[in-house]
Amino acid sequence: MKGLDRNLPTWVNVGLLPLLNVVTALLVSAVVFWLIDVNPLEAAEILLYGAFGYQEGIGFTLYYTTNFIFTGLAVAIAFHVGLFNIGGEGQAYIGGLGVGLLCLALDASVPGPVLLLLSALSAALFGAAWAFIPGWLQAYRGSHIVITTIMFNFLASSLMVYLMVNVLREPGQMAPQSRALAETAWLPYIHDLFAAIGVEFERSPLNISLFLALLCAFGAWVFVWKTKWGYEIRTVGSNQQAAVYAGIKPARVMLLAMAISGALAGFVGVNEINGVQHRLLLDFHYGYGFAGIAVALMGRNHPIGIVLAALLFGALYQGGAELAFEMSNVNRDIVVVMQGLVILFCGALEFLYKPLIANMFKEKTA
């Protein structure tokens, strides 16, 4: 492919090409809808209504968005140092374990605000630790981060099943889940906050961890673009050799980036366990880690892009649930298909249209 090497104007690279890719992903999704005998336009209408059409839907959309912001930022921070962290799945799971263990131990004795603060810290710490090991193995032992993070996803899963079945299960319960946490460990719901100031808002799982997510997005922007550490991360990410000459130790920078990445993914546990489930259980993390890859790719690894992409994915998740509810021959997995297509076209095939566009530019200038 000849045009792949040609340089194109910035607006084409960051604007036109990504746009064409997203449109292609949506068009192929439309073909899938058509394959299963669903009118794509009708489906889009139901999706949009489900995601934004009524208060409860909006609540659910933003609740999913919260998780996607966390995992999207996690993937992005690792990307900036040149590592591909596909272990968000496991890190989110272990982050939730961190929340659960802490709250199960302390929820009777520690007052609410302190407990919530501690459990957020615990989520970050557990998630960071789970990402730190693959990071360390990559930086100091040369084992490939992609493979180790895949393995760590499975290890997280096995560990959680073991703990839930044998250690943390509520006595006398068949289902592998812990006892319910005391209310001091619950994050306030947004609808309760609204009610407190006299505004009516339908009940939904949306809780204040959305603000934590937005804070993280802002924090990530400051960290990556405004601090010394962020500068080092970007330097190592773009040219490791040059970084060494500049006196940066790539291994340590990688560890830092992986730990932060894991901590961000771990916050999914705060939204899920403190915010919604109020007990520790299996598979509360399901799919958010992998979706984070799509979110980061779509958002071009920039916090603003990630928040927007997370909102899109939140809407897709909630709209997809509505679609599955409305149509008997559709289930929520259609969203997984769309997610796969976004990753395919925005990530793997990101240069799909480059030769074509490059040709058009050549003709114009010739």
Place this chain on the structure above:
Amino acid sequence: MIDTLILTLDATMRVSTPLIFAALAGMFSERSGVVDISLEGKMLAAAFTAAAVAYLTNSAWLGLSAAIMVSVCLAMLHGVACVTFRGNQVVSGVAINILAAGLTMTLGLSWFKQGGQTPQLTDAARFSTIEFPGAEMMREVPVIGGIYSEMLSGHNIFVYLAFLAVPFTWWLLFRTRFGLRLRAVGENPKAVDTAGISVHRMRFAALLCAGILCGFAGAYISSAQNAQFVRDMTAGQGFIALAALIFGKWRPLPVLGACLLFGFLDAVAVRLQGVEIPGLGKAPIQLIEALPYILTVVLLAGFFGKAVAPKAIGLPYVKER
């Protein structure tokens, strides 16, 4: 005790079969320099296709052919993304895995209306077992009889094919010109290019082999080992195969060994379900199931031996002008 061992080994052969196919598939792809974490997705799509087509046509062989076709299509998609357009190979693999998971469920529900499963296959639409001559007579002979009639005889054709595929792959990769070129493309593509051989064409050829083998793996799971497709049927076996590929250091015989070891662990874990071990209490099944992943991580960290990947792995080839 001997009988238990024979039964466990018998199960090991059955469980290892898809791992062997998939790990060999990964070997073709990765030896040519293309990372293949989409083994899982290709297997899953193939499993679904095999069950769906076998049900509709009532022919196991048509199911297998269709499974191979679908798996090859996904492999070619991977090739277009990361060979032709130089996309990120890991991203492409993740995309294919997610796409396969979503599509199998979406199409399954819409076509068969059974919550994403395919209907049960009749015997005609499945691969039946092959009894070795004299297996029944041998059954009574102690030890050898058990090994012959229980462990070696009575599997379906895939199991034997998987074990034959290992020496065949070894021969193809290490004793033919095609294999030499394929391995060279994964180690030093520039040299291959200089010799006037197309790097891209070699990588596509390698992916074609990978697609065919994943087709076998998937068809085995849904239409030989089981008699229908169910949600997430491959359950991470593609990743176990990937682990086996690394654990076997990208070489046919060690990879076979790794597949058998991982299969054995799986068979043992099933056998130990709920069994009390004296002094230890209930066996932690999850630990045994997690062993392949732990072993692979430890190996990759270089704590015993060293797994050296093909040098050009993960790098798109750019011809210099």
